[in-house]
Amino acid sequence: xxxxxxxxxxxxxxxxxxxxxxxxxxxxxxxxxxxxxxxxxxxxxxxxxxxxxxxxxxxxxxxxxxxxxxxxxxxxxxxxxxxxxxxxxxxxxxxxxxxxxxxxxxxxxxxxxxxxxxxxxxxxxxxxxxxxxxxxxxxxxxxxxxxxxxxxxxxxxxxxxxxxxxxxxxxxxxxxxxxxxxxxxxxxxxxxxxxxxxxxxxxxxxxxxxxxxxxxxxxxxxxxxxxxxxxxxxxxxxxxxxxxxxxxxxxxxxxxxxxxxxxxxxxxxxxxxxxxxxxxxxxxxxxxxxxxxxxxxxxxxxxxxxxxxxxxxxxxxxxxxxxxxxxxxxxxxxxxxxxxxxxxxxxxxxxxxxxxxxxxxxxxxxxxxxxxxxxxxxxxxxxxxxxxxxxxxxxxxxxxxxxxxxxxxxxxxxxxxxxxxxxxxxxxxxxxxxxxxxxxxxxxxxx
Numbered sequence: 329x330x331x332x333x334x335x336x337x338x339x340x341x342x343x344x345x346x347x348x349x350x351x352x353x354x355x356x357x358x359x360x361x362x363x364x365x366x367x368x369x370x371x372x373x374x375x376x377x378x379x380x381x382x383x384x385x386x387x388x389x390x391x392x393x394x395x396x397x398x399x400x401x402x403x404x405x406x407x408x409x410x411x412x413x414x415x416x417x418x419x420x421x422x423x424x425x426x427x428x429x430x431x432x433x434x435x436x437x438x439x440x441x442x443x444x445x446x447x448x449x450x451x452x453x454x455x456x457x458x459x460x461x462x463x464x465x466x467x468x469x470x471x472x473x474x475x476x477x478x479x480x481x482x483x484x485x486x487x488x489x490x491x492x493x494x495x496x497x498x499x500x501x502x503x504x505x506x507x508x509x510x511x512x513x514x515x516x517x518x519x520x521x522x523x524x525x526x527x528x529x530x531x532x533x534x535x536x537x538x539x540x541x542x543x544x545x546x547x548x549x550x551x552x553x554x555x556x557x558x559x560x561x562x563x564x565x566x567x568x569x570x571x572x573x574x575x576x577x578x579x580x581x582x583x584x585x586x587x588x589x590x591x592x593x594x595x596x597x598x599x600x601x602x603x604x605x606x607x608x609x610x611x612x613x614x615x616x617x618x619x620x621x622x623x624x625x626x627x628x629x630x631x632x633x634x635x636x637x638x639x640x641x642x643x644x645x646x647x648x649x650x651x652x653x654x655x656x657x658x659x660x661x662x663x664x665x666x667x668x669x670x671x672x673x674x675x676x677x678x679x680x681x682x683x684x685x686x687x688x689x690x691x692x693x694x695x696x697x698x699x700x701x702x703x704x705x706x707x708x709x710x711x712x713x714x715x716x717x718x719x720x721x722x723x724x725x726x727x728x729x730x731x732x733x734x735x736x737x738x739x740x741x742x743x744x745x746x747x748x749x750x751x752x753x754x755x756x757x758x759x760x761x762x763x764x765x766x767x768x769x770x771x772x773x774x775x
Contacts, residue, residue: 360451366459367449372441374462379437380429381469381517387425388514388521418505425512473516478507540672541661547676548652551583564691569712578715582692584648585711589694590674591651592616593707594667597700601754609703611722612754613710618723619758621714623650626727639664639727647715673697724750725766726758 359366449455470476485498498504510516570582580588595616602608623639624647631637640649655662663669674697678684684696695704713719723729728747743749747759760766 356451356456359456363451363455363459364449367447367455368445370459370462371444371447374466375440375444376433376437377466379432379440383429383432384512384514385517385521386514387428387512388518391513418502418509422505422509422512425509429512469517469520472520475516482507540676543676544652544668544672545654545661547587548648551581551587552646552649566692566694566708569716573712573715576716579646580648580715581646583686584646585708586686586692586694587675588617588620588648588651589704589708589711590671590699591620591665591667592711593694593699593704594671594674595665596754596756597703597707599754599756606706608754610706610710612756613707614714614719615723615726615729615751615753615756615758617711617714618719618721619726619729620651621647622721622723622725622727674699722751722753723758724760726750726760728759729756730759731755732757 482498482504485501485504486495489495489498566585567582570580570585573580573585592613596602596612597609599609599612602612627637627640627650640653642649651665652668653664661669668675673684677686678696679687686693686696694708695701710719714721728742730742742759743762746762748762749757750760751758
């Protein structure tokens, strides 16, 4: 297709610029006269909504912090107290929230809103952009918190009311009290804040290049094929553990143990709710290792009945494949555990590189690079205890887990997808398929 001459392109650009300029001038002629009145409404409303949303979010995170301080067992009790109440209990709780929000609004927000109401603003492009920014951001947050659904339902109930008694029933119904409780307790705004924080975190995450994906896949294939002729070249603890586990019916190579331990480390070594409590950290690691082990045992049983394996390729590749099986896309690779994507250089060899060589000092190294040596050892011990049957299964036969603070809010409704929560350990909620019979596959395997 022939290009336009330069003078025609300049003429087209000039015409487009003039059209945009005229549209902007028309908008200003219509909007400028009413802009001060708009500011009187929008700015105080923005302060009111933003202030109360911030307070609700603060309550949401304060509850999480309180649950952390009181321990795991108390966490479930707090959830029950805050989410499953009688109408009387909700009313008492709303009264406490009302006092807190009332004081905050009267002492802090009311003076700021009054100043904005009395202020007279001057129309400008900057002022118009600010107003549209407030409206757009408010709409996005309202959509994310699903405010529209609640508003439409409440409006429909009010329209159906025929008497003063009906209006009272609507305002005091248990459903509406629970909805109000969700707003005041931060259950609406907190997950939105989590999603924003996680989105920013994702932007800062190291992007896994196709080359590194192929290096991990190549390493996986190399050490998986070694299972056909098990070799234990060293006399170090890792090699001895691998030999013992293989003899017990859990086929695994020394290198596989190293990489599995690193998965457990990156998934659980720095759990926020566990903090620096070694017992809590190890308990969480036991849970993560149990999910990997459970997936392999589940696949062995599932294959006998259905001829396929949901989490691994085949039983001969050992428990390692239950963590490292992946799906190839056109431009990326999806891993079962996100830590493989987020920390790729820890899941393939760096031979001869100081501080990174898996085979340094004639023994296999779990901790390389910037890994914390003590917590890496903790992760390795937790893995061996689970695979060896010494730790039991703290997850109660879970095949999945998630950290709701770190997961997409649209991927949190696992109960609606046929999963049943079995346990909460530190920051992780563990799940198994609803209605499954773990007794068929949770026993120790002897292959």
